[in-house]
Amino acid sequence: MRFMMIVKATTDSEAGVMPSQELIDAIQKYNEELVKAGVLLAADGLQPSSSGIRISYPEPGGKPKVVDGPFTEAKEIIAGYTLIEVKSKEEAIEWALRMPDPHGFGQGEIELRQVSEIGDIMDNPDSLAKEAALRNQLEEQKRA
């Protein structure tokens, strides 16, 4: 199963302040560990939101509203992500805990989210079985 570890922005990352050498080294070492465990799929850092735009749809069915960055509320902004493939949620949590503190001086935040894989037979045998049972039930109802 895949998980995305989302690193939230901090005042520094939004201001475009380069991370300290210490943090860069820690991240490199961590990424190496992920690779050596065969779990790293992809990882990227994003530019500050000042170069980003937001597209919103305030009116249902209406025209999109485009707003230029920067955006406020650093914690709602994503600064980077790491995508991993692991065997269990617990393993994902363990990797997320080992990720270095993003040095936000109190603002550091990492969010762990599972990537949804619809119809993924390898991850969710239960729901697949449930779905099959439901389908059988419907078939029988049709026949009756």
Next chain:
Amino acid sequence: MNGSHTERTIDAICRMESAKLIAGLIRMVRDVGLAEDLVQDALVIALERWPESGIPENPGAWLMTTAKRRAIDNIRRTKLRDQKYVEIAHSMDLFTEEDIDQVLDGEIGDDLLRLIFMTCHPVLSQDARVALTLRLLCGLTTDEIARSFLVAESTIAQRIVRAKKTLKTEKVPFEMPDGEELKDRLSTVLEVIYLMFNEGYSATSGNQWIRPLLCQEALRLGRILAEITPLESEVHGLVALMEIQSSRLKTRVDSKGEPVLLMDQNRAQWDQLLIRRGLAALDRSRKLGRPLGPYSLQAAISACHAQAPTAVETDWPRIAALYEALSRVAPSPIVELNRAVAISMAFGPSFGLQIIDNLNAEPSLKDYHLLPSVRGDLLVKLGRYAEARTEFERAASMTRNERERALLLNRAADCMSRTSDKYF
């Protein structure tokens, strides 16, 4: 999965750390079975203590230290009675703090490599290599391995015990082969990984959800191997092949569980991330080795399919050329059969048919249902329906897969209706 949250967390940590721990301990105690027992002991202690004390900051180091202490306790208790422990005593001087730091930090890659060379050692049977690798390097339980291969758990347990015994009696060293030997041994390792992958990939029966576990484990192991042996082009070739093939895992079977052929799969659902990773791995292989080895060539073929936006846009002349190259480095009747298909797609069915007719005398394909099946397919394209029907019927009588048999008989019936059209 059952148990409390802490238990599940401990289980996850164990799976993450066990290969490193076992590899590190074998380096010290020189015995696979003993190393595995020591790790198991350490895990049991963790299960007892961690729920109360909390999970330590560096669980890997904690487990290694604990396993090491168990090893020393073990030696004291038995008072160097038998040879096994005398041997351990000789390696006592290895039990230093730096050693543990090294195991935990720097030399993990080398130890893991030594371990995989051990579990894939030629003194073991193919089955034993696969089972032992899944157990020690992938950290699967015997139950998981048994379910993946659709055999009884006791069979796998026995296979692993016997394999460990063989490694011991044959005195297989925990070392890195070098020179020519390294190449041979590495190809054995790749064979084991690809065998594992294929067992999961080509599963046509049985427990359908656990078998992809084998694909994932093989891929994970391949990625690790590529990281610790970055200069081996065939390692990257195998990883590329597995990444690209995995990108199609979800489109290979329809919602009813029926297999879907490559040409009929919904390409929009192919996993682009895995395709990109596969292409990158293939690129690494190309930059390292010339000419390409068998895995890299197969990956290149797979990449042709991955890069075609639609089935009709497939670059068949290139695929035919790659099969030609493959038939030179790894000649086999199956490669020849695939070359025939590629050639017929690229240049017309009559050219493919010529190659297939040369294969008809091939004894190893005597019972291979795809030979008449492909021949039938080409005959249909040439409008020779009566002959095609005979081939499909022959293929149907040869396959052991029920779904495939039904499909082939359908095609035979289809040919029959087309033959009769001619007379009316």
